[in-house]
Amino acid sequence: MMPSSIEVLEVGARDGLQNEAVTVSTALKLELIDRLIGAGVRRLETTSFVHPAAVPQLADADDVMRGVSRVDGVVHQGLVLNERGFDRAHLGLCDEINVVVVVSDEFSTRNQRMTTDEMLDVVDVIAARAALVGTPMSVTLSAAFGCPFSGEVDPGRVEAIAGRIGALAPAQIALADTIGVGVPAQVTDLVDRCRRAAPDVALRAHFHNTRNTGYANAFAAIEAGVVTLDSSVGGIGGCPFAPDATGNIATEDLVYMLERSGIDTGLDLDELIRTAQFVGEILGSTVPGNLSRAGRFP
Amino acid sequence: MMPSSIEVLEVGARDGLQNEAVTVSTALKLELIDRLIGAGVRRLETTSFVHPAAVPQLADADDVMRGVSRVDGVVHQGLVLNERGFDRAHLGLCDEINVVVVVSDEFSTRNQRMTTDEMLDVVDVIAARAALVGTPMSVTLSAAFGCPFSGEVDPGRVEAIAGRIGALAPAQIALADTIGVGVPAQVTDLVDRCRRAAPDVALRAHFHNTRNTGYANAFAAIEAGVVTLDSSVGGIGGCPFAPDATGNIATEDLVYMLERSGIDTGLDLDELIRTAQFVGEILGSTVPGNLSRAGRFP
Numbered sequence: 001m002m003p004s005s006i007e008v009l010e011v012g013a014r015d016g017l018q019n020e021a022v023t024v025s026t027a028l029k030l031e032l033i034d035r036l037i038g039a040g041v042r043r044l045e046t047t048s049f050v051h052p053a054a055v056p057q058l059a060d061a062d063d064v065m066r067g068v069s070r071v072d073g074v075v076h077q078g079l080v081l082n083e084r085g086f087d088r089a090h091l092g093l094c095d096e097i098n099v100v101v102v103v104s105d106e107f108s109t110r111n112q113r114m115t116t117d118e119m120l121d122v123v124d125v126i127a128a129r130a131a132l133v134g135t136p137m138s139v140t141l142s143a144a145f146g147c148p149f150s151g152e153v154d155p156g157r158v159e160a161i162a163g164r165i166g167a168l169a170p171a172q173i174a175l176a177d178t179i180g181v182g183v184p185a186q187v188t189d190l191v192d193r194c195r196r197a198a199p200d201v202a203l204r205a206h207f208h209n210t211r212n213t214g215y216a217n218a219f220a221a222i223e224a225g226v227v228t229l230d231s232s233v234g235g236i237g238g239c240p241f242a243p244d245a246t247g248n249i250a251t252e253d254l255v256y257m258l259e260r261s262g263i264d265t266g267l268d269l270d271e272l273i274r275t276a277q278f279v280g281e282i283l284g285s286t287v288p289g290n291l292s293r294a295g296r297f298p
Numbered sequence: 299m300m301p302s303s304i305e306v307l308e309v310g311a312r313d314g315l316q317n318e319a320v321t322v323s324t325a326l327k328l329e330l331i332d333r334l335i336g337a338g339v340r341r342l343e344t345t346s347f348v349h350p351a352a353v354p355q356l357a358d359a360d361d362v363m364r365g366v367s368r369v370d371g372v373v374h375q376g377l378v379l380n381e382r383g384f385d386r387a388h389l390g391l392c393d394e395i396n397v398v399v400v401v402s403d404e405f406s407t408r409n410q411r412m413t414t415d416e417m418l419d420v421v422d423v424i425a426a427r428a429a430l431v432g433t434p435m436s437v438t439l440s441a442a443f444g445c446p447f448s449g450e451v452d453p454g455r456v457e458a459i460a461g462r463i464g465a466l467a468p469a470q471i472a473l474a475d476t477i478g479v480g481v482p483a484q485v486t487d488l489v490d491r492c493r494r495a496a497p498d499v500a501l502r503a504h505f506h507n508t509r510n511t512g513y514a515n516a517f518a519a520i521e522a523g524v525v526t527l528d529s530s531v532g533g534i535g536g537c538p539f540a541p542d543a544t545g546n547i548a549t550e551d552l553v554y555m556l557e558r559s560g561i562d563t564g565l566d567l568d569e570l571i572r573t574a575q576f577v578g579e580i581l582g583s584t585v586p587g588n589l590s591r592a593g594r595f596p
Contacts (some may be wrong), residue, residue: 002483151596181595184517185300185559211595212507212551212588216514219482246588253510261483290510290544297479297509298449 005264007228009204010036010251011045012279013064014079016232017057018048019247022283026060030067035278036233037071039271041251045098045230046076049085065092077138081112086126089135096136096171099123102178103158104147111142120164127168136171140206144175144190145182155186159193166198172228173201177217180210180246184220191224206230207249208237209288214249215257222263229254233272234279234287250289252276256296269296303562305526307502308334308549309343310577311362312377314530315355316346317545320581324358328365333576334531335369337569339549343396343528344374347383363390375436379410384424387433394434394469397421400476401456402445409440418462425466434469438504442473442488443480453484457491464496470526471499475515478508478544482518489522504528505547506535507586512547513555520561527552531570532577532585548587550574554594567594 013033017024024032029047036044046068052059061078068076078094080086089097101123102108105115112119123139130137144158162173175190187205194203205221207214207230218229235250252272255265269291276292286293311331315322322330327345334342344366350357359376366374376392378384387395399421400406403413410417421437428435442456460471473488485503492501503519505512505528516527533548550570553563567589574590584591 146595179595180592181558183555183558185561209510210588210592211554212513212548213555215510216517216555219514220517250510256509257481257511257514260479260481263483290508294478294508297444297477 002222002261002263004262005266006222006258007043008041008251008254008265008267009043009045009077009228009230010041010233011206011230011248012036012232012234012236012251014045014048014058015230015248016234016236018055019238020057020236020283023057024282026063026067028282029060029064030069032275032279032282034069035271035275037069037074039275040267042073042266043075043228044077046078046094048079049088049092050079050081062088062092065094080126082122083125083129086129090133094135096138097126097130098138098140098174099126100140100142101161101165102142103161104143104150104153106149107143107147110149116161120161123165124168127170138172138174138204139165139170140174140176142176143178145177145186146179148179155190155193158190159197162194163197166201170201172204173198174204174206174230176206176230177208178206180208180214182207182217183213184216187217187220188224191221191226195225202227204228204230209235209246209249215253218249218254219257233289234276234292235289236279236283236287246288250276250287250291252291253289256291300520300559300561302560303564304520304556305341306339306549306552306563306565307341307343307375307526307528308339308531309504309528309546310334310530310532310534310549312343312346312356313528313546314532314534316353317536318355318534318581321355322580324361324365326580327358327362328367330573330577330580332367333569333573335367335372337573338565340371340564341373342375344376344392346377347386347390348377348379360386360390363392378424380420381423381427384427388431392433394436395424395428396436396438396472397424398438398440399459399463400440401459402441402448402451404447405441405445408447414459418459421463422466425468436470436472436502437463437468438472438474440474441476443475443484444477446477453488453491456488457495460492461495464499468499470502471496472502472504472528474504474528475506476504478506478512480505480515481511482514485515485518486522489519489524493523500525502526502528507533507544507547513551516547516552517555532574532590533587534577534581534585544586548574548585548589550589551587554589
């Protein structure tokens with residue numbers, strides 16, 4: 001049974017820009033965020049509080065949060081990987097934080113210099129601190145559909161991690177196909193497992209279109225009961241482990257598919273298409289999303 | 299309930315090449331077909347018997363059928379729009395024919411110089427002649443998800459046309475999203491309608507990825523009970539009404555999604571990827587399919 005509406009979490013300003021080669025100024029990031037809000041976006045992954053050396057594109061995270069438009073009902077999410085990041089998100093007045101746990105030890109160690117279990121201990125600490133100040137925390141299970149280093153990921157392991165995180169009562173748990181290898185049958189299975197493991201936690205999903213399965217996965221996730229989908233305007237956000245591959249599913253293409261399927265997103269498709277074209281101008285390249293080239297229908 | 303296997307009808311040699319700007323020699327077409335058969339393809343839209351002036355790329359249809367490899371169990375389908383085309387397909391020893399009926403009058407008139415009803419009268423004649431010589435006939439309902447000239451297509455009209463064609467007992471009826479505007483909810487609705495209108499006829503579906511809904515539509519079609527999906531190796535076959543847009547769903551990307559979802563296609567993914575790369579070399583461009591760039595997983 002399909003829902004009548006779904007929430008879209010716009011990740012273009014963070015996950016989208018993070019892997020783009022062109023460095024985008026703080027002013028242009030703020031303009032992008034304003035345009036997105038103007039297109040009806042009400043929840044954004046606004047930036048990431050990681051070490052500037054690790055992700056130069058987002059070294060201006062504190063400036064972005066200082067300059068960002070505060071609009072009633074608009075939620076700015078900050079990505080956080082440790083206590084230092086949490087401090088910065090808190091000082092930057094992020095409305096919510098999102099913590100990333102990479103579910104394979106190989107990828108987790110390369111990305112965050114700790115195993116998945118060690119990262120889960122960090123999540124415990126961040127959760128306690130977030131609860132203390134009343135900031136909603138979500139957790140993304142990264143590489144849940146496959147790991148670029150160790151290959152297949154055991155879905156039972158994802159389920160167990162979701163259970164451990166569920167005990168912290170986060171606002172949402174997100175299943176992320178970080179490298180774009182997932183397929184619809186996997187989506188259905190992993191969503192079911194997460195619901196069993198954390199029955200009281202709302203579920204979110206995050207797909208990349210690297211192997212052209214992203215939109216089919218998004219639809220399968222909605223069918224399976226996910227209430228929020230991540231997407232990036234223009235579909236930017238290529239993965240460093242899959243050169244030349246497309247990035248996140250594009251917000252405008254997702255909204256086209258959903259609205260024409262009778263699922264409301266609250267977003268303005270024409271404004272999204274214009275914003276995708278703006279992103280293309282910023283980056284000096286054609287964005288991976290198709291709507292801004294093919295046009296809407298009818 | 300998902301099936302354990304699905305048939306893929308490879309349309310690269312016809313629908314794929316038809317709209318490509320680069321003229322491909324007969325020899326290269328035959329090599330492409332041989333490679334596809336080598337990758338396990340058992341049913342191909344091999345060519346089209348239309349007037350050479352209308353589709354110069356396929357002016358060598360008779361030569362292609364004379365030169366094509368005849369392999370046990372491999373079905374060569376020829377596209378036919380009139381009696382003259384049927385004669386050529388019959389002389390060329392096509393194993394089956396496919397007739398295209400454009401379901402909107404505006405598009406049908408521009409494409410075939412007759413209304414949908416007039417074309418349905420032609421289908422009656424071709425069906426009688428095909429039955430006389432024992433050649434299986436399928437019918438594709440083109441632009442069933444939307445028309446580039448008149449916009450939305452009434453699904454009740456598609457249902458009525460499927461009913462009239464169903465009375466001819468064709469081998470299959472195909473629902474085609476010729477311009478790539480369809481979405482999964484539409485797929486479910488139209489497949490249900492066609493099944494009601496023609497309960498004894500097997501259903502096929504044909505999707506373009508113009509607006510990034512092609513693979514989601516393919517999955518929805520399988521869920522709805524379609525037994526055959528059209529796709530083109532490399533995803534070639536851009537639509538002349540949507541410049542710069544991608545073409546058919548790519549066979550290799552479709553097979554990746556299906557096989558990883560536990561649905562067998564009988565096709566060899568590695569060979570398909572190599573064939574998609576071969577198509578890119580022939581056309582001197584990067585093919586729209588993603589697998590040949592991103593690589594398979596794991």
